[in-house]
Amino acid sequence: MTEHDQYLVGLDLGGRRVVVVGGGQVAQRRVSRLIAAGALVEVVSPEVTPAVEGMATAREITWTPREYVDGDLEGAWYVLACTDDPQVNAAVGVEAERSRIFCVRADDGSLGTAVTPATGRYDGLTVGVLARGAHRRSAAVRTALVEALQAGVVSDSAEPVLPGVALVGGGPGDPELITVRGRRLLARADVVVADRLGPRDLIEELGPDVEVIDASKIPYGRAMAQQRINELLVEHARAGRFVVRLKGGDPFVYGRGFEEVQACTTAGVPVTVVPGITSAFAAPAVAGVPVSHRGVAHEIVVVSGHVAPGDPRSLVDWTALGRMTGTIVLMMAVERIGLFADALITNGRAADTPVAVIQDGTTRIQRTLRSRLDAVAADIEAHEISPPAIVVVGPVAGLSDRG
Known part of the structure; x- marks a missing residue:
């Protein structure tokens, strides 16, 4: 393309045929947006990524599993050449030019007749940014604009929100x-x-x-x-x-x-x-404690600790929890942790079951305590752990990111 300014336009592709030649990562990113726009997408490529194959299996797109041949663009309104072979992309561009179809060249935007802007969505708006092929720059500006709209720093002059x-x-x-x-x-x-x-x-x-x-x-x-x-x-x-x-x-x-x-x-x-x-999963995650892990835990139970075991208001089956081998996440449990630990041990949980306690998870003052079921009450008191804190009981609490 020459150095003149590009003309930014919104295409209504709903119900219209769009051909994507190539099935790699670039095509994968573009196809998702085209599906959202309602386009009738056909991907032409011998191989595609698992995500693109999944879209085809779900009938969100059509996948033609072969090399591109001249004539594949017949009836298309828009085409994207996304292969890793410049010669194939060039051939797609030639057919598109002959058929007067706008064509995006993923390998070299200057050789196509259209470019894909960096886009973002906010409350019904679509923000698009072009930067003469400087993709990192356009993406950075796009992201900053959307974040500013989300934070209210930039007004979109929308009508006031209804009561x-x-x-x-x-x-x-x-x-x-x-x-x-x-x-x-x-x-x-x-x-x-x-x-x-x-x-x-x-x-x-x-x-x-x-x-x-x-x-x-x-x-x-x-x-x-x-x-x-x-x-x-x-x-x-x-x-x-x-x-x-x-x-x-x-x-x-x-x-x-x-x-x-x-x-x-x-x-x-x-x-x-x-x-x-929910902090039940987020606090352990940022502390390096997965609430599930392949081969370690096949069940996760999130339990409210606002009443003690045996309290007539309790709806928790502590006998069943004691028989579990998976993960128990206790919320609001710091004050009564000794009672909860005793109930679990009494009903079958091993006394040496690993426990992790995360106080003020994801905040600047986050603290993490590692213990075991028969010692966690004393450890919480000794370390002066206070609410809000999440208590994770089970083998996952003993895992380390070091393998």
Whole structure:
């Protein structure tokens, strides 16, 4: 292509034939986007990656398992030459030029009649960046723009969000572990009702016009009543505000999130649920403890520790847990860890079963304690471990990344 500016345009490829010649990693990346655009994709290549083969098996695309031949582009609206053979790509380009079909040359963009921009999506927008073939530059700018939109740094001049409630799982604590959608909705909130375990750094980034309500529940200490939290969500939404209920972890993993959904629904308030990364799995992961591992654990049980074994309110079958050989993840268990350990040992778990305790997982003050089932209560007390902490019981707690 000559040095004149490229013309950036959005193609409506829905229901239209697009041919991709080549089945490697480059084709794999392009095909996913074409499928999302509704194109009728045909991949022509003797071999394809497992991912592309999977798309063909699922009938998302058509795969013609042979070399490209002249005439393969008949009826196509768009073509991508993605082989690792420049001569094949050139032949595709010649047919495309003859047939007046725009063609992308993956090996050398300047030799094609079209180029693929670095693209990103945000709330119905598609952001595309061209940089005269400087792919790293265009990708970096694309990413920065999308992140700025997600964080609310750049306004997209969208209409105000309609009144209602978004129940957002903020993840385990690290502000970068909230979902893209969660961060986007948080940036558009009028009111934020925040938990103590939510990502605090994100609260600091909110504009001065956003009302932040502290709904912290401090273990064995001060707590806002759940009924009052429910009332606040409904009151502010009915007053015409968009309310984000920012919770730590995932809203439905021992977070009483469904109670809040029920309260909003009963009051006729629209509510959206945005899942989050649960600390039950995230905290062990960042501490180097896999909750499952091939040949080590075939089961994972996540247990609430807010009531002791034998308490009439307990719904946990400790006899069954004691017979397990897999992984038990205890949440909210620090205060009663001795009781839980005794119940597991009494019901069959070996006293020397490895245990890992991760306090404040994914945050700057994260701490990890390695112990065993018959010693974990004393070790937690000796090391002054305090909530929030995740306790992992089972052989995976004794694994090391050193093999």
